[in-house]
Amino acid sequence: MLRGKFKQDIVRKRERIFLGDYAVVGDQVDIEIKQNSPVITKVYPRKNFISRKAPRLKGAGYRGERLEQILVSNISIFVAVTSVYKPFFNNKVLDRFLVIGESAKIPSIIVINKTDLDPDNLIEEWVYLYRETGYQVILTSAETGEGIAELKETLKGKTGFLWGQSGVGKSSLLNTIYPSLNLTVGEVSEFTNKGKHSTVAVRMINTDEDTWIIDTPGVREIDPFGVREEDLCHYFIEFEAFNNKCKYNTCTHNHEPGCAVITAVEAGEISAERYDSYLRMLETVEQDIKF
Numbered sequence: 001m002l003r004g005k006f007k008q009d010i011v012r013k014r015e016r017i018f019l020g021d022y023a024v025v026g027d028q029v030d031i032e033i034k035q036n037s038p039v040i041t042k043v044y045p046r047k048n049f050i051s052r053k054a055p056r057l058k059g060a061g062y063r064g065e066r067l068e069q070i071l072v073s074n075i076s077i078f079v080a081v082t083s084v085y086k087p088f089f090n091n092k093v094l095d096r097f098l099v100i101g102e103s104a105k106i107p108s109i110i111v112i113n114k115t116d117l118d119p120d121n122l123i124e125e126w127v128y129l130y131r132e133t134g135y136q137v138i139l140t141s142a143e144t145g146e147g148i149a150e151l152k153e154t155l156k157g158k159t160g161f162l163w164g165q166s167g168v169g170k171s172s173l174l175n176t177i178y179p180s181l182n183l184t185v186g187e188v189s190e191f192t193n194k195g196k197h198s199t200v201a202v203r204m205i206n207t208d209e210d211t212w213i214i215d216t217p218g219v220r221e222i223d224p225f226g227v228r229e230e231d232l233c234h235y236f237i238e239f240e241a242f243n244n245k246c247k248y249n250t251c252t253h254n255h256e257p258g259c260a261v262i263t264a265v266e267a268g269e270i271s272a273e274r275y276d277s278y279l280r281m282l283e284t285v286e287q288d289i290k291f
Helices: 004-013 091-103 124-133 148-155 170-177 260-266 272-282
Strands: 029-034 037-043 049-053 068-073 077-083 108-113 136-139 159-164 203-208 211-215
Touching (some): 077 148, 091 108, 108 124, 108 170, 260 272
Parallel strands (some): 108 136, 159 211
Antiparallel strands (some): 049 068
């Protein structure tokens, strides 16, 4: 709970942030106990945070493009969780998660879950692509135990944030890594191939003496907040070797002549799939943001 005067100060000073999300999981705060209830009196500066564009509200006629929803703060590793099947692996969605992690300057890793549903190892081409790009990719299965020890070791001693689409199996993974958690596990619709929320609130869990895990409800839509057109290329890490070699220093790597990124794509030095993700995101990012 936030103290009344503190709420008013937040509204005046930080209009771009949802009031309900001002004090988020991971924040360091001061509290007072009033009438047997803790009241937040101060939120300390964050070393980092993960946010997204505000999701559509019921009954709203607009997306809320200029509103930011901060989800968690002060984390040391961001785990983008995907699945092979149920729901199908979606590289475009994964790339949006990675852009959010890169723009927040937080080390990011990729978990591809439910490998037991891929007996022919069809996911291998994507694993190769993201490892070549520079990301740690962990293949996991709560059914067979694949990758569980590697993921547990990767999370050890850190404050880790697990985020992904609904149904990718975050809760099942956490239950397998830390059996004492006994988290509720959701289902995936056979008709839509989309998950149903099993986690209903963001929560931080102390799993070991020095390990904290932040679990959050799965998402249906994900858009980075505050990423400008001229900055997006810096959040595709394989572009870095080419960003400053273009003919024009204002190059958006879209259609300009003498673009080193486009030349690298044509030469196979940058993945065509990742470049397509970049172009799709370029259509939706902010061209000019003012607060």
